[in-house]
Amino acid sequence: MAKELKDLTKRSVDYSRWYNELVVKAELAEQSDVRGCMVIKPYGYAIWERIQQSMDARFKDVGVQNVYFPLLIPKSFLSKEAEHVEGFAKECAVVTHYRLKTNAEKTGVVVDPEAKLDEELIIRPTSETMFWNTYRKWIHSWRDLPVICNQWCNVMRWEMRTRLFLRTSEFLWQEGHTAHATREEADQRARQMLDVYADCVENVMAVPVVRGMKSATERFAGAVQTYTIEAMMQDGKALQNGTSHFLGQNFAKAFGVQYVDKDNQLQYPWATSFGVSTRMMGALIMTHSDDNGLVLPPHLAPIQVVIVPIYKNNEELQKLDERLEAIASTLRGKGIRVKYDNADNKRPGFKFADYELKGVPVRLVMGGRDLQNGTIELMRRDTLEKETLQVEGIEEYVEKLLEEIQQHMFHKASKFRDERIFPCDNYDDFKKRVKDGGFFLCPWDGTEETEAKIKEETQATIRCIPFNVDQTNPGIDMVSGKPAKHKVIIARAY
Amino acid sequence: MAKELKDLTKRSVDYSRWYNELVVKAELAEQSDVRGCMVIKPYGYAIWERIQQSMDARFKDVGVQNVYFPLLIPKSFLSKEAEHVEGFAKECAVVTHYRLKTNAEKTGVVVDPEAKLDEELIIRPTSETMFWNTYRKWIHSWRDLPVICNQWCNVMRWEMRTRLFLRTSEFLWQEGHTAHATREEADQRARQMLDVYADCVENVMAVPVVRGMKSATERFAGAVQTYTIEAMMQDGKALQNGTSHFLGQNFAKAFGVQYVDKDNQLQYPWATSFGVSTRMMGALIMTHSDDNGLVLPPHLAPIQVVIVPIYKNNEELQKLDERLEAIASTLRGKGIRVKYDNADNKRPGFKFADYELKGVPVRLVMGGRDLQNGTIELMRRDTLEKETLQVEGIEEYVEKLLEEIQQHMFHKASKFRDERIFPCDNYDDFKKRVKDGGFFLCPWDGTEETEAKIKEETQATIRCIPFNVDQTNPGIDMVSGKPAKHKVIIARAY
Numbered sequence: 008m009a010k011e012l013k014d015l016t017k018r019s020v021d022y023s024r025w026y027n028e029l030v031v032k033a034e035l036a037e038q039s040d041v042r043g044c045m046v047i048k049p050y051g052y053a054i055w056e057r058i059q060q061s062m063d064a065r066f067k068d069v070g071v072q073n074v075y076f077p078l079l080i081p082k083s084f085l086s087k088e089a090e091h092v093e094g095f096a097k098e099c100a101v102v103t104h105y106r107l108k109t110n111a112e113k114t115g116v117v118v119d120p121e122a123k124l125d126e127e128l129i130i131r132p133t134s135e136t137m138f139w140n141t142y143r144k145w146i147h148s149w150r151d152l153p154v155i156c157n158q159w160c161n162v163m164r165w166e167m168r169t170r171l172f173l174r175t176s177e178f179l180w181q182e183g184h185t186a187h188a189t190r191e192e193a194d195q196r197a198r199q200m201l202d203v204y205a206d207c208v209e210n211v212m213a214v215p216v217v218r219g220m221k222s223a224t225e226r227f228a229g230a231v232q233t234y235t236i237e238a239m240m241q242d243g244k245a246l247q248n249g250t251s252h253f254l255g256q257n258f259a260k261a262f263g264v265q266y267v268d269k270d271n272q273l274q275y276p277w278a279t280s281f282g283v284s285t286r287m288m289g290a291l292i293m294t295h296s297d298d299n300g301l302v303l304p305p306h307l308a309p310i311q312v313v314i315v316p317i318y319k320n321n322e323e324l325q326k327l328d329e330r331l332e333a334i335a336s337t338l339r340g341k342g343i344r345v346k347y348d349n350a351d352n353k354r355p356g357f358k359f360a361d362y363e364l365k366g367v368p369v370r371l372v373m374g375g376r377d378l379q380n381g382t383i384e385l386m387r388r389d390t391l392e393k394e395t396l397q398v399e400g401i402e403e404y405v406e407k408l409l410e411e412i413q414q415h416m417f418h419k420a421s422k423f424r425d426e427r428i429f430p431c432d433n434y435d436d437f438k439k440r441v442k443d444g445g446f447f448l449c450p451w452d453g454t455e456e457t458e459a460k461i462k463e464e465t466q467a468t469i470r471c472i473p474f475n476v477d478q479t480n481p482g483i484d485m486v487s488g489k490p491a492k493h494k495v496i497i498a499r500a501y
Numbered sequence: 502m503a504k505e506l507k508d509l510t511k512r513s514v515d516y517s518r519w520y521n522e523l524v525v526k527a528e529l530a531e532q533s534d535v536r537g538c539m540v541i542k543p544y545g546y547a548i549w550e551r552i553q554q555s556m557d558a559r560f561k562d563v564g565v566q567n568v569y570f571p572l573l574i575p576k577s578f579l580s581k582e583a584e585h586v587e588g589f590a591k592e593c594a595v596v597t598h599y600r601l602k603t604n605a606e607k608t609g610v611v612v613d614p615e616a617k618l619d620e621e622l623i624i625r626p627t628s629e630t631m632f633w634n635t636y637r638k639w640i641h642s643w644r645d646l647p648v649i650c651n652q653w654c655n656v657m658r659w660e661m662r663t664r665l666f667l668r669t670s671e672f673l674w675q676e677g678h679t680a681h682a683t684r685e686e687a688d689q690r691a692r693q694m695l696d697v698y699a700d701c702v703e704n705v706m707a708v709p710v711v712r713g714m715k716s717a718t719e720r721f722a723g724a725v726q727t728y729t730i731e732a733m734m735q736d737g738k739a740l741q742n743g744t745s746h747f748l749g750q751n752f753a754k755a756f757g758v759q760y761v762d763k764d765n766q767l768q769y770p771w772a773t774s775f776g777v778s779t780r781m782m783g784a785l786i787m788t789h790s791d792d793n794g795l796v797l798p799p800h801l802a803p804i805q806v807v808i809v810p811i812y813k814n815n816e817e818l819q820k821l822d823e824r825l826e827a828i829a830s831t832l833r834g835k836g837i838r839v840k841y842d843n844a845d846n847k848r849p850g851f852k853f854a855d856y857e858l859k860g861v862p863v864r865l866v867m868g869g870r871d872l873q874n875g876t877i878e879l880m881r882r883d884t885l886e887k888e889t890l891q892v893e894g895i896e897e898y899v900e901k902l903l904e905e906i907q908q909h910m911f912h913k914a915s916k917f918r919d920e921r922i923f924p925c926d927n928y929d930d931f932k933k934r935v936k937d938g939g940f941f942l943c944p945w946d947g948t949e950e951t952e953a954k955i956k957e958e959t960q961a962t963i964r965c966i967p968f969n970v971d972q973t974n975p976g977i978d979m980v981s982g983k984p985a986k987h988k989v990i991i992a993r994a995y
Binding site: 075080128144 | 575595623654
């Protein structure tokens with residue numbers, strides 16, 4: 008067995024360490040020498056690229072147009088929306104100079120004091136301010152609405168404690184920014200984009216999510232309403248996969264964006280924003296993977312099928328090459344991503360462990376005996392089940408199996424999650440059990456006091472007011488004893 | 502005629518102003534409120550996205566793997582390669598703080614003096630240093646080579662004079678960074694990537710290019726050899742569309758990257774880097790467009806065919822809708838990007854001018870008379886030729902025509918360019934004619950002195966030592982009178 012694999016900490020021993028090790032060992036990403044900033048490696052980026060493309064295709068289907076706005080934002084912009092600046096001021100990177108020069112002694116590089124900026128610029132932590140400052144020039148009449156723009160870009164939030172993919176100072180994301188003539192249309196768009204996210208996360212990443220609304224405390228800085236999709240990791244903790252925000256007229260007013268409506272009246276447009284990021288990679292890894300390494304859903308796997316020959320000598324290898332390259336070619340013809348690995352500088356055992364670590368969904372192995380018997384060994388990564396099959400028709404079998412694995416992974420994760428959603432209206436009971444993970448469905452009186460007390464005493468937070476739960480009779484708040492306003496999902500979270 | 506179009510300055514009046522106006526009027530991009538940084542608008546971004554995807558597909562065909570490296574680079578990295586820091590130090594944005602806070606009087610936002618960074622960071626102007634600092638961790642053995650990575654990202658070079666797409670402080674690009682076991686393999690990769698660029702620029706953008714090598718003066722900072730593709734704009738000036746660099750062992754040595762070869766000896770790997778940027782949008786616009794607006798090659802056009810009905814009343818519109826939507830649907834079935842524009846808030850004349858301005862390759866127009874006669878009017882944007890055709894079979898005709906337009910645009914640009922490549926070995930003659938544009942193919946003695954004199958006296962630069970020109974008998978340098986080492990292309994450039 009490969010050394011890398013033997014070293015992987017088991018989930019039962021230390022889930023957090025397992026995650027950190029897996030991201031590095033599977034060559035997804037690593038820390039760079041810049042504090043809190045990661046390097047996304049080829050294998051990790053190939054997965055991200057597929058997530059990104061799946062999302063982008065769905066965005067285009069619902070009329071989203073891609074654009075690119077500047078990385079740097081004048082700091083005065085940030086302060087125009089009062090809540091927004093409070094939310095982001097403490098984690099912004101600030102650019103104060105624009106020039107370096109080598110100093111006289113050539114000992115290094117020093118800043119030229121004359122090249123100080125008149126107004127300091129921040130590296131975007133999010134771009135509501137930049138978009139709305141520009142929308143002032145774009146939106147004049149009701150004919151200019153709606154504006155539905157999105158950008159795929161990097162953003163920067165200076166985090167003190169970082170973890171690869173889950174929390175990094177720089178990350179990749181998309182940020183959508185829309186403007187609408189009516190409150191209803193804007194709110195509808197925010198909800199629609201949440202559905203687009205959920206569709207992609209569930210059907211491409213095979214990660215089941217709960218859709219809901221954030222409490223006021225957990226809202227995006229400057230939002231009237233924040234919608235969220237929350238997934239459950241294997242340790243029972245929640246991970247927020249994406250959010251969309253109904254921003255009301257806050258940014259329109261802050262940046263003086265007004266349009267003339269059909270009745271010739273000046274109006275402020277209504278706004279939304281929405282985003283998903285490389286954080287989703289963390290959800291993908293922690294939902295499916297196991298003690299042997301990554302488990303990737305076929306829709307995202309850079310390699311969907313790996314084929315390995317086992318041979319005693321060159322003559323046998325030649326025969327296997329001929330047979331297996333034909334299978335690889337047929338599979339590729341079906342649009343399946345195949346790697347045929349007959350490299351002779353690694354033992355089969357090493358290859359097996361390595362492709363398990365990398366989460367390749369299907370492994371096909373053929374030896375000399377198989378060649379004679381017309382058989383082939385197949386292993387599926389999600390269940391680790393092996394079977395020996397007739398090589399005749401293997402391509403059709405694999406094609407079907409990939410789709411079955413995709414479905415199975417989603418259902419397995421859904422079952423795991425559903426078994427850990429606990430209705431609970433007793434606070435003592437909650438306090439005892441919440442540390443073991445799970446989503447607790449509890450009545451909440453809607454006050455910040457109760458929410459703060461729960462967080463302080465249990466480190467758990469209100470993840471969302473779920474859409475799919477009957478809210479007609481929420482019951483009695485388990486902390487305050489007052490009538491509840493909502494049933495909410497409470498959990499510890501990443 | 503639409504106001505926007507009437508206002509467009511003619512190329513013959515002021516080519517530079519024509520370009521600036523066209524970029525804005527065709528809604529490709531605009532200046533942002535951050536000095537030198539642009540906003541790429543939906544229409545412009547849709548074109549860039551197609552260029553980007555065409556390049557990326559070609560990269561993958563030649564084994565390039567995408568990655569993502571940090572935006573910020575410790576300033577000490579930059580100074581490790583002596584020539585590199587000289588090339589970039591004066592145009593770097595410097596991050597010195599990482600926190601803002603609202604001040605006591607709430608008058609705005611001020612920097613918290615305690616949040617000053619220990620080591621200042623620069624926003625990447627290019628990432629050789631970051632990649633090679635990381636490659637030290639990736640490359641240990643000959644088995645780890647080659648490394649062939651690329652990232653699509655934003656970079657920042659603080660420019661004093663900026664122009665949309667052509668020269669902006671922030672721009673989008675890709676930067677490839679490779680490491681190889683031998684000098685030959687690295688140099689071969691740099692040349693291969695230049696061919697990949699040329700293939701995409703010529704066949705997708707329909708922009709003909711000259712491939713060649715830069716003079717030492719014009720090399721990338723830190724490169725041993727720089728290869729370039731140079732295109733000729735309609736004013737006869739050159740525009741560098743992309744470059745690839747053979748970097749020797751400079752960065753490997755600067756960052757202490759060594760590997761053990763097959764003979765168990767420590768060796769420094771050989772490097773390349775290569776990049777193309779949103780600057781290519783400038784080349785696209787200036788190669789093809791005319792006084793009516795953009796002319797887009799069909800392979801890149803976000804809308805390839807626009808269909809406009811002309812009607813007297815609703816009854817007629819309904820009949821036209823039925824016929825034209827069927828045509829649109831058939832065209833879409835062929836993978837053609839079609840817009841059917843029956844919006845009634847704009848006059849046909851306005852629509853025609855607008856789609857001309859936006860460079861839509863084919864326009865189909867049908868009126869009530871056409872409907873009766875079974876005819877349709879077609880205009881191709883590249884030649885502005887109109888013809889009335891039988892509507893029967895129009896879809897097949899359009900499909901073929903799009904490919905014909907693509908070819909025609911390339912051949913037209915090639916002819917224009919070829920007619921303006923002037924062999925020249927008389928410096929007085931050169932000085933008289935160079936200001937009128939064109940590529941001058943001249944014998945050069947290979948000295949910096951001659952090169953500097955030409956630049957000072959004529960503002961023209963050596964664009965490249967072209968690959969496709971016989972270099973066996975370069976002749977006599979037209980400035981120094983000494984024996985020439987190369988025939989070079991000299992031109993004024995963007």
